[in-house]
Amino acid sequence: MMTKERYNYLFYSILATLVVVLIFVSNTLSISYKEALNVFENTSVLTYITKISIYIFGQNDIALRLPFIIFYILSVLLMYKITDNYFKNEKDRFVSILIFMVLPGVLSASLLVNSAIIVTFFTLLYVYYYKNYEKHSYILLLLYVLIDNSFAILFLAIFFFSLNKEDKKILFFSLCLFALSMYIYGFDTDGKPKGYFLDTFAIYSTIFSPLVFIYFIYTLYRAGIKGEKTLSWYISTTALLLSLLFSFRQRIYIEDFAPYVIISIPFMLKSFYHSYRVRLKEFRKKHNIAMILTIIMLFLNVSLTIINKPLYLVLPNEKKHFAYKHHFAKEIADELKKRNIYKVNSDDKALLLRLKYYGIEKGENYYISKHRFKNLYDSFIIKYYGKDLVKINIYKIWKNLLPY
Numbered sequence: 001m002m003t004k005e006r007y008n009y010l011f012y013s014i015l016a017t018l019v020v021v022l023i024f025v026s027n028t029l030s031i032s033y034k035e036a037l038n039v040f041e042n043t044s045v046l047t048y049i050t051k052i053s054i055y056i057f058g059q060n061d062i063a064l065r066l067p068f069i070i071f072y073i074l075s076v077l078l079m080y081k082i083t084d085n086y087f088k089n090e091k092d093r094f095v096s097i098l099i100f101m102v103l104p105g106v107l108s109a110s111l112l113v114n115s116a117i118i119v120t121f122f123t124l125l126y127v128y129y130y131k132n133y134e135k136h137s138y139i140l141l142l143l144y145v146l147i148d149n150s151f152a153i154l155f156l157a158i159f160f161f162s163l164n165k166e167d168k169k170i171l172f173f174s175l176c177l178f179a180l181s182m183y184i185y186g187f188d189t190d191g192k193p194k195g196y197f198l199d200t201f202a203i204y205s206t207i208f209s210p211l212v213f214i215y216f217i218y219t220l221y222r223a224g225i226k227g228e229k230t231l232s233w234y235i236s237t238t239a240l241l242l243s244l245l246f247s248f249r250q251r252i253y254i255e256d257f258a259p260y261v262i263i264s265i266p267f268m269l270k271s272f273y274h275s276y277r278v279r280l281k282e283f284r285k286k287h288n289i290a291m292i293l294t295i296i297m298l299f300l301n302v303s304l305t306i307i308n309k310p311l312y313l314v315l316p317n318e319k320k321h322f323a324y325k326h327h328f329a330k331e332i333a334d335e336l337k338k339r340n341i342y343k344v345n346s347d348d349k350a351l352l353l354r355l356k357y358y359g360i361e362k363g364e365n366y367y368i369s370k371h372r373f374k375n376l377y378d379s380f381i382i383k384y385y386g387k388d389l390v391k392i393n394i395y396k397i398w399k400n401l402l403p404y
Contacts (some may be wrong), residue, residue, distance in 0.1 A: 119255075
């Protein structure tokens, strides 16, 4: 049987390996349009974090995503601290943190310029503080109002938690912070009412992997029935129910809810281990099958997150690729630079903003488009593994006249 020190060594070794892999993968992704908006136009906390990294490390893809990899590291370390003495043996704790580390939603959040992994870190920080000191941090909650609009979900969860604990002070404080968050950021109710429940359920299944998510829901339900309601349970349940409820009417931003849901992974694993070990070996067949299938699916998800470009070879429509919005821009910029073109105009305004990150500014001498017009000047095709994916046509603009 391995000692706690051996498990610690194994944990840190795997974390270090994953970080190296994430840095490698971050250099294979191009900036997306939403990420470009955060860099060049938005003025949020997310924007400032990204710009600081770019200022220090240069305008490249690793610098763009490095802050979120760092938040991933901190989130994993916090989760590891939170689960100390939570399980009966160290092996259970190790498996729990390993699943958290390789969850598709957690890994992808560490590679994208969005608030999900930041919210995950600060939520875990709050849970860690409450676990250690058995009291709420009013300073942290005040800080969270300024960081992101989605912390309104945390405030609401703490409100429900305080109702159960009959703690009037934090009940009133969390309710005030929830109202303040709603006042500052508002609540998006635009668009025609339409049901997206199945879409939301499918996204959660992708974030967790299907079997894990189904068992996760069962665990939350079972804990609610039995009265095993911890702070993490309230946070995850509130976020999950709100997201599913809102999805009956409108499309939700899953990054606002998912960080609060995933923090209860250790709670789910503890429930699974208890259910598994109270059974005799001959009655563990279903659990073993579920465990093997879950490991296989997680392995596939991790593999596809790391090496995803070969998927274009089997997809009939390249736009169906889950990382399509994070590909091609860097390669297009490189091809333009090979032709000594550093300023272009285009009918694709999103592409123009993405190219700006790679040193291609908006100009009036050349015009690029995926469409074919008259007076073609040059063209090139972006290929992955020999498959033609994106064709860019280049036109010279004469006397400010467009090519069509």
